[in-house]
Amino acid sequence: MIESILKRVRTGKVTVGLTAGDLPAPFRGMPVLGEAFRVGNVAETCAKACATDAIDPEKKTMDLGRCVFCGLCEEACGGEGIRFSQDPRLPWGKREHLVLGGPVPGDATAPPDLRSLLGRSLHLREVSAGGCNGCDLEAQALGNPIFDLQRFGIDFVASPRHADGLLVTGPVSKNMREALVKTYDAIAEPRIVIAIGACAASGGIFRGSYAVENGVGGVLPVDLFIPGCPPHPLTLLHGILGFLGKNPVAAGRSSRRDP
Amino acid sequence: MRCVHTFDLGASAPLAEEPFRAFLRETTTGGDRLLALFAEEPSSGRFLLHAVAGGSAPGRFVRAVMEVSPRSYRTFTDVCPGTHWFEREIYDLFGLAPQGHPESNPLRFHEGWPKKLFPLRSAGAPAPDARRGYRFLLVRGEGIHEVAVGPVHAGIIEPGHFRFSCAGETIQNLEIRLGYQHKGIESLFPGDPGMGKILLSESISGDTAVGHSTACARLLEAITGKPADPSAERWRAAALEIERVSNHCGDLGGLSTDIGYLFGAAHFGRLRGAALNLLLKITGNRFGRGLNRVGGIGLRVPGIAPEDLMEELSRLRAEVENVGTTLLDAPSVVARMEGTGRLLPHTAKTLQFVGMAARASGRDIDARRDFPSPAYVESPPAKVLLDTGDVMARARVRFLEMRASFDWLSGVLAGATPTGAIAAETIAPVATRRLVVSVEEGWRGEIVHAAIVDAVGRIARYKVADPSFRNWPGLSFAVQKNVISDFPLCNKSFNLSYSGADL
Numbered sequence: 001m002i003e004s005i006l007k008r009v010r011t012g013k014v015t016v017g018l019t020a021g022d023l024p025a026p027f028r029g030m031p032v033l034g035e036a037f038r039v040g041n042v043a044e045t046c047a048k049a050c051a052t053d054a055i056d057p058e059k060k061t062m063d064l065g066r067c068v069f070c071g072l073c074e075e076a077c078g079g080e081g082i083r084f085s086q087d088p089r090l091p092w093g094k095r096e097h098l099v100l101g102g103p104v105p106g107d108a109t110a111p112p113d114l115r116s117l118l119g120r121s122l123h124l125r126e127v128s129a130g131g132c133n134g135c136d137l138e139a140q141a142l143g144n145p146i147f148d149l150q151r152f153g154i155d156f157v158a159s160p161r162h163a164d165g166l167l168v169t170g171p172v173s174k175n176m177r178e179a180l181v182k183t184y185d186a187i188a189e190p191r192i193v194i195a196i197g198a199c200a201a202s203g204g205i206f207r208g209s210y211a212v213e214n215g216v217g218g219v220l221p222v223d224l225f226i227p228g229c230p231p232h233p234l235t236l237l238h239g240i241l242g243f244l245g246k247n248p249v250a251a252g253r254s255s256r257r258d259p
Numbered sequence: 260m261r262c263v264h265t266f267d268l269g270a271s272a273p274l275a276e277e278p279f280r281a282f283l284r285e286t287t288t289g290g291d292r293l294l295a296l297f298a299e300e301p302s303s304g305r306f307l308l309h310a311v312a313g314g315s316a317p318g319r320f321v322r323a324v325m326e327v328s329p330r331s332y333r334t335f336t337d338v339c340p341g342t343h344w345f346e347r348e349i350y351d352l353f354g355l356a357p358q359g360h361p362e363s364n365p366l367r368f369h370e371g372w373p374k375k376l377f378p379l380r381s382a383g384a385p386a387p388d389a390r391r392g393y394r395f396l397l398v399r400g401e402g403i404h405e406v407a408v409g410p411v412h413a414g415i416i417e418p419g420h421f422r423f424s425c426a427g428e429t430i431q432n433l434e435i436r437l438g439y440q441h442k443g444i445e446s447l448f449p450g451d452p453g454m455g456k457i458l459l460s461e462s463i464s465g466d467t468a469v470g471h472s473t474a475c476a477r478l479l480e481a482i483t484g485k486p487a488d489p490s491a492e493r494w495r496a497a498a499l500e501i502e503r504v505s506n507h508c509g510d511l512g513g514l515s516t517d518i519g520y521l522f523g524a525a526h527f528g529r530l531r532g533a534a535l536n537l538l539l540k541i542t543g544n545r546f547g548r549g550l551n552r553v554g555g556i557g558l559r560v561p562g563i564a565p566e567d568l569m570e571e572l573s574r575l576r577a578e579v580e581n582v583g584t585t586l587l588d589a590p591s592v593v594a595r596m597e598g599t600g601r602l603l604p605h606t607a608k609t610l611q612f613v614g615m616a617a618r619a620s621g622r623d624i625d626a627r628r629d630f631p632s633p634a635y636v637e638s639p640p641a642k643v644l645l646d647t648g649d650v651m652a653r654a655r656v657r658f659l660e661m662r663a664s665f666d667w668l669s670g671v672l673a674g675a676t677p678t679g680a681i682a683a684e685t686i687a688p689v690a691t692r693r694l695v696v697s698v699e700e701g702w703r704g705e706i707v708h709a710a711i712v713d714a715v716g717r718i719a720r721y722k723v724a725d726p727s728f729r730n731w732p733g734l735s736f737a738v739q740k741n742v743i744s745d746f747p748l749c750n751k752s753f754n755l756s757y758s759g760a761d762l
Binding site for chain 1 (some may be wrong): 261368369371372410411413414415416417418438439441442444446447452458459461462463466468509528535536539540541543544545546548549557558559560561562563581582585676737756758
């Protein structure tokens with residue numbers, strides 16, 4: 001007993017702030033599109049290296065809803081076209097806000113009446129629908145002492161009856177579709193749906209398989225998408241708090257381009 | 260390489276049924292163990308069963324193949340109970356029915372799928388019989404009642420359905436129905452042995468991204484003839500051990516949660532995060548994604564110098580040691596874990612369970628010793644073997660394995676160069692039909708990847724056997740005669756992947 005009390009005192013505070021800044025060097029966070037990506041044929045080189053068709057070499061866009069952050073495009077172009085920064089703050093919002101070169105995510109903040117209804121409390125029911133469990137583990141990590149989601153009044157609950165909304169991971173396997181829809185139906189209105197990770201946005205690496213629905217969007221009305229494979233817990237916090245209009249540090253996406 | 264083996268399929272003819280049966284029987288009674296059993300349709304309407312085994316000596320792989328009729332074959336579960344789930348899976352994917360199999364419920368497909376859909380069976384093959392519906396085992400007796408749990412569980416966890424038949428609080432039978440996470444991964448592998456397949460393997464089970472992608476990368480390297488550089492292999496093994504530490508920490512935290520020991524839950528939750536952050540510093544991702552490339556490791560890997568990593572590991576080790584001994588010595592913890600959820604050594608051996616859970620039930624198997632990758636060849640991590648088979652044993656095995664990993668890591672990192680290289684030399688691969696098998700000891704147990712490669716070097720059939728797929732039936736045995744309120748604890752002590760089992 002005395003051992004555990006001492007350990008507690010010695011450990012001190014471990015929770016991280018939201019403005020923790022960049023993560024360690026090899027981290028692949030917010031991609032920065034270089035000048036060479038927009039002019040010339042570097043976009044094509046990047047698109048060829050991409051296994052999930054996230055890059056459109058014609059429109060010169062990069063869809064983070066499909067990106068699995070493997071870094072192959074960066075390796076293929078030597079960082080000239082696409083370079084992954086260490087910033088965990090990724091764009092969030094409706095599906096179109098995840099496309100680099102599209103509208104900025106600020107437009108997708110929850111409407112004021114919903115925000116005032118939720119006040120300082122949001123309770124979510126998590127449903128894993130055919131993912132690999134990576135996103136589930138990061139959602140779970142939000143509850144540990146490091147990220148401590150509860151300090152923002154957000155928590156995960158066991159029953160959909162206690163929830164204000166759903167947090168969904170995975171491409172929605174056909175075998176989970178019914179259970180997902182039933183869980184959604186069991187939540188009282190108004191309810192929100194948050195879809196996290198590349199699979200939930202587009203099917204991700206499983207896109208096109210006979211056994212998946214290629215994302216949550218085709219099954220439920222999604223209010224908030226957060227990209228990543230899986231999204232870092234700080235990416236999740238950034239997206240959820242941004243959606244609730246509570247994020248102290250907005251991601252100035254236009255400023256993330258190379259000069 | 261002793262963790263990968265290539266069999267030439269060019270010359271050999273399939274075995275008759277009896278020798279094939281004898282091959283499988285040998286994996287139950289002899290020194291070799293079953294690694295995988297899977298089907299293939301090499302040409303429309305012609306079906307082969309491939310069995311791969313090995314492990315009686317380091318790097319020993321053996322295999323057998325048999326042709327079966329397009330409809331059915333006689334089950335092998337009577338001579339090799341370890342084929343139980345493999346045969347159910349083969350039926351679901353190919354429509355080949357194992358006659359006399361003790362359980363013919365579908366493993367992958369639920370109501371709502373077309374009854375004649377067998378996704379890996381070609382359209383040209385003779386039409387199979389319709390798949391039968393799912394029937395739960397009915398336990399009869401006075402006062403027997405059923406409790407249904409899932410697919411959506413109370414916590415943040417993957418979906419699966421558990422059906423308990425209880426007498427009072429005591430579990431008489433637990434039936435596990437999975438398939439909710441089925442996403443058809445094996446159907447996405449055929450084709451070019453390129454980088455896309457490694458990305459796919461990272462998503463077989465997200466908590467084992469390093470284990471699966473390493474097994475996959477070595478397999479692709481054997482196909483394309485580009486073996487990774489020894490320093491890249493060292494980093495792969497280092498990442499694999501850190502993945503093991505992160506998951507073992509997470510599980511000890513989860514076990515603490517399930518018995519209401521909040522000290523352990525908070526600290527191990529935090530230490531798991533610390534281990535994941537080390538993976539991030541090496542690979543750029545908390546789960547080690549981006550570590551592997553065909554022929555080596557990623558350009559950004561390793562993102563940390565070996566000395567710095569060793570320093571961080573020694574700090575982590577001290578904390579794990581401190582929190583772990585506090586946890587495992589606490590009388591209230593021991594009282595809840597000892598004798599709970601016992602998996603008997605006899606059961607573990609007969610049903611050929613694998614990995615850490617099997618080592619807690621006296622089964623002395625470890626792919627790092629039996630199929631050593633280059634970094635393990637000289638000295639694999641120290642052996643950890645217990646035989647009580649209860650939740651306490653599975654918790655202790657985790658703790659002791661972390662100690663062994665920390666010991667081993669300091670040795671491998673001491674000689675590591677800061678960078679790995681992408682393979683420079685390529686060996687022209689043989690131009691015949693081949694079976695390539697790759698084995699790696701993930702944190703749960705042995706991961707087996709097998710591929711049938713055609714004469715032009717393309718993948719024709721890819722088989723993944725996650726340790727979860729092997730061990731799920733073990734949970735049903737472990738909870739028998741326990742009280743239902745101990746189920747979460749028993750379940751967590753195995754912590755099997757739903758995604759890895761459902762593929």
